[in-house]
Amino acid sequence: MSPSSLESLVEALRCLPGVGPKSAQRMAYYLLQRDREGAAQLAASLVTALSALRHCQRCNTLTEADVCERCASPRRDASLLCVVETPVDMNMMEQTLAYSGLYYVLMGRLSPLDGIGPRELALERVVARASGGEVREVILATNFTNEGEATAHYLSEHLSARGVRVTRIARGVPVGGELEYVDSGTLAQAFRERRSLA
Amino acid sequence: MSPSSLESLVEALRCLPGVGPKSAQRMAYYLLQRDREGAAQLAASLVTALSALRHCQRCNTLTEADVCERCASPRRDASLLCVVETPVDMNMMEQTLAYSGLYYVLMGRLSPLDGIGPRELALERVVARASGGEVREVILATNFTNEGEATAHYLSEHLSARGVRVTRIARGVPVGGELEYVDSGTLAQAFRERRSLA
Ligand SMILES: [Zn+2]
Ligand SMILES: [Zn+2]
Numbered sequence: 001m002s003p004s005s006l007e008s009l010v011e012a013l014r015c016l017p018g019v020g021p022k023s024a025q026r027m028a029y030y031l032l033q034r035d036r037e038g039a040a041q042l043a044a045s046l047v048t049a050l051s052a053l054r055h056c057q058r059c060n061t062l063t064e065a066d067v068c069e070r071c072a073s074p075r076r077d078a079s080l081l082c083v084v085e086t087p088v089d090m091n092m093m094e095q096t097l098a099y100s101g102l103y104y105v106l107m108g109r110l111s112p113l114d115g116i117g118p119r120e121l122a123l124e125r126v127v128a129r130a131s132g133g134e135v136r137e138v139i140l141a142t143n144f145t146n147e148g149e150a151t152a153h154y155l156s157e158h159l160s161a162r163g164v165r166v167t168r169i170a171r172g173v174p175v176g177g178e179l180e181y182v183d184s185g186t187l188a189q190a191f192r193e194r195r196s197l198a
Numbered sequence: 199m200s201p202s203s204l205e206s207l208v209e210a211l212r213c214l215p216g217v218g219p220k221s222a223q224r225m226a227y228y229l230l231q232r233d234r235e236g237a238a239q240l241a242a243s244l245v246t247a248l249s250a251l252r253h254c255q256r257c258n259t260l261t262e263a264d265v266c267e268r269c270a271s272p273r274r275d276a277s278l279l280c281v282v283e284t285p286v287d288m289n290m291m292e293q294t295l296a297y298s299g300l301y302y303v304l305m306g307r308l309s310p311l312d313g314i315g316p317r318e319l320a321l322e323r324v325v326a327r328a329s330g331g332e333v334r335e336v337i338l339a340t341n342f343t344n345e346g347e348a349t350a351h352y353l354s355e356h357l358s359a360r361g362v363r364v365t366r367i368a369r370g371v372p373v374g375g376e377l378e379y380v381d382s383g384t385l386a387q388a389f390r391e392r393r394s395l396a
Contacts, residue, residue: 002289003262005243005250012243015236016214017228022378025286028216031244032251032260038213043244045203045210046229046237050202053230062230064201069269088223090236091200107231180220 006032060125061087061105070103077101079136083126083155085109085143093141098144098188101139104129109147110136110154119155126155131162139194140168167194204230258323259285259303268301275299276384277334281324281353283307283341287377291339296386299337303328307345307351316352324353337392338366341376365392 002010006028013024031039055061056068063069070076080101084090090103104126108116118124130138138159143150152168159166170193177185200208204226211222229237254261256269268274278299282288288301302324306314316322328336338355340346351368357364368391375383 002285003251003260003266005247006260007263009243009247012236012240015229015233015240016225018221027214028247029260029284029286031213032247035213036248038210039244039248042213043241043248045207046241046244047204049207049226049230050234050237050241053201062201062204062227064203068201086227087200088227149241 010028024102043194055107056105058129059090059103059105061090075100078134080110080139081130081135081137082139082177084141084179085148085151086180088186089141089143092182092184092187096184096188096191099139106142106151109142109145110151111147121151123155123158127158127162130159130164135164137165137167139191140166141179144171144174145176145178169194253305254303256327257301257303258305259288259301273298276332278337279328279333279335280337280339281313282339282377283346283349287339287341290377290380290382290385291389293387294382294389296389297337304340304349307340307343308349309345321353321356325356325360328357328362333362335363335365337389338364339377342369342372343374343376367392 009019009028009032010024013019013027014021016024018184019027031042033091052064053062054064054066056063056071056179057066057067058071061068065072077100080099081104082093082099082101082106085104085106085108089107090105093099093103106121106123106126108121110116110118110121129135138155140152140155142151156168169187169190171190174182207226207230208219211217211225212219217225229240250262251260252260252262252264254266254269255264257266257329258316259266261267263270275298278297279293279302280297280299281302281304282291283304283306285303288303291301304319304321306319306322308314308316308319324336327333336353338350338353340349354364354366367385367388371386372380
């Protein structure tokens with residue numbers, strides 16, 4: 001008995017991670033009843049972001065240009081390449097002020113159960129980038145979860161096979177923890193204590 | 199260092215109830231990275247819902263017509279008017295199959311701390327509707343929370359002052375509980391055991 005445009009909205013809200021049928025319904029009524037302006041703004045932001053954002057050709061993060069500001073900056077040390085899982089992790093790293101090299105953002109992690117393997121993450125791009133000659137050291141800063149560790153292990157093997165120097169940020173990050181929830185001091189320490197893998 | 203269209207999207211997602219800065223960020227990356235189709239669908243559904251949905255002139259629920267299907271149906275008993283807080287609650291009532299009258303949807307509850315009083319809920323519309331002559335009994339089915347009880351109390355006083363017969367669904371609903379999370383059997387029982395207030 002619900003109007004179809006309401007049902008469609010509830011269904012569409014379920015594309016958001018962590019939003020089930022009950023909360024989608026609550027969100028729909030909330031938006032329509034209490035924040036129509038916010039809802040219109042959200043629709044507009046989605047459209048703009050979808051059309052404006054693409055992946056940086058160098059580091060793979062989301063950007064509005066072909067190459068993001070960070071990759072285009074002449075002040076970054078191009079001989080260091082830090083590999084992170086997400087743009088959020090990259091921002092966390094930047095906030096430590098302990099690093100001035102470049103990044104590669106995987107936009108995920110190896111997760112065989114979810115069908116995400118080396119091909120889905122295009123890990124060959126990381127290897128190609130790292131063995132192009134300019135990079136002196138690859139710092140693996142994936143999470144210390146099982147999946148993050150597996151991703152680091154995979155990259156370490158393939159990079160060292162190509163003669164690339166590979167380090168891993170120190171396990172100052174709590175085991176099983178995620179970078180996003182660690183304070184800057186701990187992360188800075190982890191950077192300083194990075195250890196050689198290959 | 200985030201692209202502005204990404205920042206705008208993160209900010210816009212925070213209009214959703216229960217979504218803080220961290221989850222807004224996660225949602226934004228998830229949509230852009232893993233479900234661009236879902237994001238586009240969400241934007242379109244928001245635009246459609248905002249333009250298509252309005253309040254039913256009779257029962258105040260969200261509808262695509264001037265008067266909703268339920269209010270327009272000749273098979274409903276127009277001498278019974280059930281007052282609920284939200285369209286979700288109305289759907290819960292319908293699922294009991296214990297009621298064939300009409301509804302009035304308050305789209306909220308009295309909540310002085312949030313600045314929601316009788317005027318904001320336009321409670322005079324309920325009173326006017328109930329005392330128009332056609333309604334024989336008003337069944338108050340607001341939640342058994344403090345706010346829902348206060349709303350029922352307010353309506354009961356104003357309706358009985360006009361000589362309208364007012365009942366309250368039975369407290370088979372757990373005290374402090376919300377209709378949305380109660381099973382149909384309990385709700386049907388609460389309907390059957392409704393008691394006279396005036
Ligand atoms: Zn870049
Ligand atoms: Zn109606």
